[in-house]
Amino acid sequence: MKHKNGQLEHLTFKDNSTVELKAIYARPDFEEHCKIPETLGCEFTEQGHIKVDMFQKTSEEGVFAIGDSTTPFRSVANAISAGNIAGAVLNNAMIEEEFRL
Helix, strand or coil, rough: EECCEEEEEEEEECCCCCECHHHHCCCCCCCCCHHHHHHCCCCCCCCCCCCCCCCCECCCCCCCCCCHHHHCCCCCHHHHHHHHHHHHHHHHHHHHHHHCC
16 A cells, blocks of 8 residues: 555555555444443344344343444434434333332
């Protein structure tokens, strides 16, 4: 690779041929760095995200997950939406539990 002030200009291959670059894209594998979901026994998808249902519930009773750990759709709007859903479901569960006592 040749760069100018940190900007890639071209790649040089073993045979000394080169390819000019205007952009380069990478798609690294997702890896959950926090070990808490694994420790709790949560299931994971094939892509390595915490497996959740449409209410953000994990495979473990009482454990919810939201945001980047649960989906490849990385956006603040998506994380807020998932958090809102999980919060509503948790709120409902606590209300039902309190009135059953």
